[in-house]
Amino acid sequence: MKGHLNPKARAISLIKGVDVEKKGLHLISDIIKESLGGMDVSVLMGANLANEVAQEQFSEATIGCYNQENGNIFRDLFHSNYFRIRVIKDVHGVELCGALKNVVALAAGFVDGLGMGENTKAAIIRIGLDEMRRFCQINHETVKDQTFFESCGVADLITTCYGGRNRRVAEAKVKTGKSIEILEAEMLNGQKLQGPPTAFEIYNFLVAKNLQSK
Numbered sequence: 001m002k003g004h005l006n007p008k009a010r011a012i013s014l015i016k017g018v019d020v021e022k023k024g025l026h027l028i029s030d031i032i033k034e035s036l037g038g039m040d041v042s043v044l045m046g047a048n049l050a051n052e053v054a055q056e057q058f059s060e061a062t063i064g065c066y067n068q069e070n071g072n073i074f075r076d077l078f079h080s081n082y083f084r085i086r087v088i089k090d091v092h093g094v095e096l097c098g099a100l101k102n103v104v105a106l107a108a109g110f111v112d113g114l115g116m117g118e119n120t121k122a123a124i125i126r127i128g129l130d131e132m133r134r135f136c137q138i139n140h141e142t143v144k145d146q147t148f149f150e151s152c153g154v155a156d157l158i159t160t161c162y163g164g165r166n167r168r169v170a171e172a173k174v175k176t177g178k179s180i181e182i183l184e185a186e187m188l189n190g191q192k193l194q195g196p197p198t199a200f201e202i203y204n205f206l207v208a209k210n211l212q213s214k
Contacts, residue, residue, distance in 0.1 A: 009039060010041075010070045013095070016098040017099050018096070020205045027095050042064060042065040043065075044062070044064075045094050047155035047160075049163055058082050060155065061085055063078075064088055066089065068089060097157075099194070101160050102164070104129070105166035106167070108121055108124050108125065125157060129157055132153075132157070138211065165191065166193050169184065180193065
């Protein structure tokens with residue numbers, strides 16, 4: 001696409017993941033921005049399971065942007081009477097929430113697979129949200145506390161820890177002992193999990209930075 005785009009074009013990413021190299025942690029939106037010659041890139045994340053959105057059940061999402069005008073344009077494109085959009089100027093916070101919540105959802109699935117109760121699961125969600133916040137703010141000082149109370153934060157975390165595929169497959173792994181790869185093939189109809197590769201990338205990043213105990 002590079003070199004074939006209108007100079008006034010702007011982009012938005014819905015990809016929930018990160019890329020870790022020896023030089024550090026890279027957001028997918030930053031990779032897109034660099035690949036497209038510096039184009040402004042916003043992100044959209046939130047508590048919106050695809051099947052429920054397709055059924056036009058009410059849900060919310062968060063757009064994180066650098067440029068408020070561009071964020072408002074995307075809000076007008078996506079916003080509807082059943083799909084509510086809020087725009088905030090915090091790309092890093094919104095995007096990292098979208099990636100990290102899948103790791104917490106794996107833990108929630110393990111809790112379910114082990115037959116532990118709602119108290120334990122609530123603790124996992126609370127601790128997970130706090131660790132998400134600390135990880136984000138260690139790596140990007142500009143991340144705002146308010147971001148974690150938007151749809152991309154606590155709402156998406158709750159939804160994923162109760163209804164997402166990362167939770168379902170993690171529960172099945174505990175109960176069946178099958179590998180993630182086998183369970184993906186059996187349960188996801190061609191989809192892949194974001195939680196395991198994100199957990200792997202985040203762990204390697206923490207080890208490289210000696211941040212495991214932070």
